Amino acid sequence: MAREITVRDALREALREEMDSNEAVVLMGEDIGAYGGSFVVTAGFLDEYGRKRVIDTPIAELGIVGSAVGMAMGGMRPVAELMTINFSLLAMDQIVNHAAKMYAMFNGQFTAPVVIRTASGWGQLAATHSQTFEGWYAHVPGLRVVMPATPADHKGFMKSALRGNDPVMFIEHSLIYRNRGEVPDDDDFTLPMEGAEVRREGEHVTIASWSRGYYLAMAAAEELASEGIECEVIDMRVLRPMDTATVAESVRKTNRLVVVEEGWKTLGVGSEISAAVQEQAFDYLDAPIERVGSLEVPVPYNRQMERAVFPDKDTVIEAVRTVLAKDINTANV
Amino acid sequence: MASTKKSRTKGFPLEKDDLLDMYRQMCLIREFEEACAQQYSMGKIAGFLHLYIGEEAIAVGSIKAMEERDHVLTHYRDHGYALALGLDTGEVMAELFGKETGVTGGRGGSMHLADASKNFWGGYAIVSGHLLLTVGLAYASKYLDEDRVAVCYFGDGATNAGAFHEAMNMAAVWNLPVIFMCENNLYGMGTAVEHVSAVQEMAKKALAYDMPAMQVDGQNVTEMYEKTKEALDHCRSGKGPYFIEALTYRFRGHSMADPEQYREREEIDQYRAYDPIPLFRDRLIEEKVAKEDELEKIQKAAREEVEAAVKFADESKDPDLDTLGDFVYADPITIK
Ligand SMILES: Cc1ncc(C[n+]2csc(CCOP(=O)(O)OP(=O)(O)O)c2C)c(N)n1
Ligand SMILES: [Mg+2]
Numbered sequence: 001m002a003r004e005i006t007v008r009d010a011l012r013e014a015l016r017e018e019m020d021s022n023e024a025v026v027l028m029g030e031d032i033g034a035y036g037g038s039f040v041v042t043a044g045f046l047d048e049y050g051r052k053r054v055i056d057t058p059i060a061e062l063g064i065v066g067s068a069v070g071m072a073m074g075g076m077r078p079v080a081e082l083m084t085i086n087f088s089l090l091a092m093d094q095i096v097n098h099a100a101k102m103y104a105m106f107n108g109q110f111t112a113p114v115v116i117r118t119a120s121g122w123g124q125l126a127a128t129h130s131q132t133f134e135g136w137y138a139h140v141p142g143l144r145v146v147m148p149a150t151p152a153d154h155k156g157f158m159k160s161a162l163r164g165n166d167p168v169m170f171i172e173h174s175l176i177y178r179n180r181g182e183v184p185d186d187d188d189f190t191l192p193m194e195g196a197e198v199r200r201e202g203e204h205v206t207i208a209s210w211s212r213g214y215y216l217a218m219a220a221a222e223e224l225a226s227e228g229i230e231c232e233v234i235d236m237r238v239l240r241p242m243d244t245a246t247v248a249e250s251v252r253k254t255n256r257l258v259v260v261e262e263g264w265k266t267l268g269v270g271s272e273i274s275a276a277v278q279e280q281a282f283d284y285l286d287a288p289i290e291r292v293g294s295l296e297v298p299v300p301y302n303r304q305m306e307r308a309v310f311p312d313k314d315t316v317i318e319a320v321r322t323v324l325a326k327d328i329n330t331a332n333v
Numbered sequence: 334m335a336s337t338k339k340s341r342t343k344g345f346p347l348e349k350d351d352l353l354d355m356y357r358q359m360c361l362i363r364e365f366e367e368a369c370a371q372q373y374s375m376g377k378i379a380g381f382l383h384l385y386i387g388e389e390a391i392a393v394g395s396i397k398a399m400e401e402r403d404h405v406l407t408h409y410r411d412h413g414y415a416l417a418l419g420l421d422t423g424e425v426m427a428e429l430f431g432k433e434t435g436v437t438g439g440r441g442g443s444m445h446l447a448d449a450s451k452n453f454w455g456g457y458a459i460v461s462g463h464l465l466l467t468v469g470l471a472y473a474s475k476y477l478d479e480d481r482v483a484v485c486y487f488g489d490g491a492t493n494a495g496a497f498h499e500a501m502n503m504a505a506v507w508n509l510p511v512i513f514m515c516e517n518n519l520y521g522m523g524t525a526v527e528h529v530s531a532v533q534e535m536a537k538k539a540l541a542y543d544m545p546a547m548q549v550d551g552q553n554v555t556e557m558y559e560k561t562k563e564a565l566d567h568c569r570s571g572k573g574p575y576f577i578e579a580l581t582y583r584f585r586g587h588s589m590a591d592p593e594q595y596r597e598r599e600e601i602d603q604y605r606a607y608d609p610i611p612l613f614r615d616r617l618i619e620e621k622v623a624k625e626d627e628l629e630k631i632q633k634a635a636r637e638e639v640e641a642a643v644k645f646a647d648e649s650k651d652p653d654l655d656t657l658g659d660f661v662y663a664d665p666i667t668i669k
Contacts, residue, residue, distance in 0.1 A: 127441075
């Protein structure tokens with residue numbers, strides 16, 4: 001059996017089920033308790049579980065992650081929440097130099113299975129509150145980095161993260177918390193944190209994306225289908241370890257690829273996917289890979305300007321048309 | 334800035350013009366913030382909007398004590414300082430509307446007002462980050478022998494961040510002219526101080542750095558003025574940094590998105606009795622500095638100024654999309 005729920009509720013269920021089944025799980029972060037969480041994911045948890053397990057922390061991102069890593073070393077299962085990914089920069093040292101290193105640096109003696117929840121997103125929040133940094137974390141060996149799109153993935157990944165042995169960067173998106181989808185009715189529902197998923201089959205172009213970008217890709221694919229253009233849409237889901245083989249396999253069929261991300265294209269996740277696909281399926285590409293990303297500027301507050309910075313459905317459609325218009329077998333490249 | 338004349342009004346540290354100017358500024362900020370809330374609900378202002386209602390006396394009293402050459406940096410709850418520093422009300426409102434005529438051209442919005450010509454180096458939205466910038470500005474001022482004090486405003490919540498402690502230590506060990514102005518409004522977003530700070534009195538945090546510190550009634554604009562003046566004198570005389578804890582309370586939610594489930598109505602009402610504006614008005618009347626109708630006129634003028642500001646903002650243009658790539662680099666990039 002399955003039910004249709006929102007991303008937010010999927011997260012709430014995952015956290016609640018794991019807290020109920022494992023005393024070691026605690027939540028910690030700024031304003032997750034009395035305030036209810038800035039994105040209302042943990043509303044009511046403080047009343048339900050008390051201050052011992054729902055910890056309102058000081059505004060100290062480095063402290064939150066650092067102490068959570070220590071808790072994890074000490075046998076707890078902390079979910080450290082960083083209000084937004086912008087503030088995760090203050091915790092980067094603990095994430096990159098500490099959490100990601102333990103296992104290898106000490107020759108496999110111990111791990112730090114901390115789950116770091118944070119949210120990407122934007123909405124007229126200006127330059128320091130509108131950033132997209134999943135690529136920075138996906139760069140680091142030792143971290144698992146998930147950036148799910150569907151409610152089922154949010155739930156399944158969160159539960160797996162809380163049962164696994166590695167540090168996990170769990171990146172949400174503030175603009176998809178209300179998106180709905182089916183989630184299996186099973187308290188033990190988990191999903192392995194690996195593998196991309198082909199969510200829509202098509203023969204003409206492959207579009208690879210994740211998180212909110214996945215929804216843009218699906219919307220673009222729907223619209224293009226009415227003109228007879230069939231897009232294969234791949235939800236990357238996990239950015240480290242990243243399953244590029246699924247993208248390459250799709251490209252062997254469609255011969256064309258568009259990668260959609262919300263961050264800056266330069267040295268982004270799309271760059272990595274593009275490089276991997278040309279390594280694995282160079283002979284199958286009929287056109288240069290198109291990368292869709294945001295304009296390379298600090299994000300401005302003004303609404304029109306901000307809209308011009310971020311990709312939308314139309315930007316994706318345009319990119320699909322571009323890869324379809326080019327063909328290495330003809331002379332228009 | 335206060336006028337240079339030496340005369341003082343009985344019972345007050347300032348002469349009448351300055352007292353009434355402070356009253357005017359407080360009214361202006363209050364009217365401005367009320368208008369912001371309204372414009373936000375009408376969709377004219379978006380993003381995060383943090384109102385300064387209830388805390389006006391801090392910006393007004395302390396800035397009155399400063400010199401034009403002094404540096405000011407603030408957190409994101411920054412409209413009050415901007416207005417007290419004399420930024421144009423219309424241009425500040427236009428910024429909140431995201432318009433080309435705004436103080437940062439529509440790029441910054443509510444959280445990032447700035448005017449370098451007034452040594453107002455801006456509002457910053459990464460909690461505690463600007464405290465270190467303040468240390469640097471003070472360093473530069475000392476290095477260049479400029480006799481400027483650098484003042485940073487921040488909340489109780491910011492004192493729990495690493496950057497706060499780094500800034501305090503550096504300012505102290507380098508003996509810099511910095512005023513750390515902590516607005517203790519008892520909450521950082523929805524989290525009460527007692528749950529996240531080892532001490533309830535922020536001024537105590539200065540002890541660890543051997544930095545002089547005091548607590549000031551942040552609802553009393555003349556006390557803010559006097560105490561800031563003392564701290565400024567200390568800094569100017571080369572004695573190093575000073576910490577001021579201004580005790581206050583924010584009457585509205587943290588931002589417009591705040592459901593305010595973490596505090597009781599009664600608590601808010603209790604603190605509303607210490608509204609800095611009527612408190613000051615009553616004193617001005619009691620001490621016969623001004624008559625009621627004179628103060629009413631000031632209040633009315635403030636309202637009209639804000640109405641005009643809203644109109645100006647509304648009628649201003651959005652920035653040109655062609656300018657999107659501007660200001661990313663100050664020097665040209667020539668490669669294609
Ligand atoms: C580094 C960082 N972490 C978290 C936030 C989110 N945030 C914005 S304001 C705020 C509370 C700040 O409280 P305080 O310093 O007391 O200032 P107040 O708003 O009460 O004036 C938080 C947690 C942020 N902007 N920056
Ligand atoms: Mg506060």
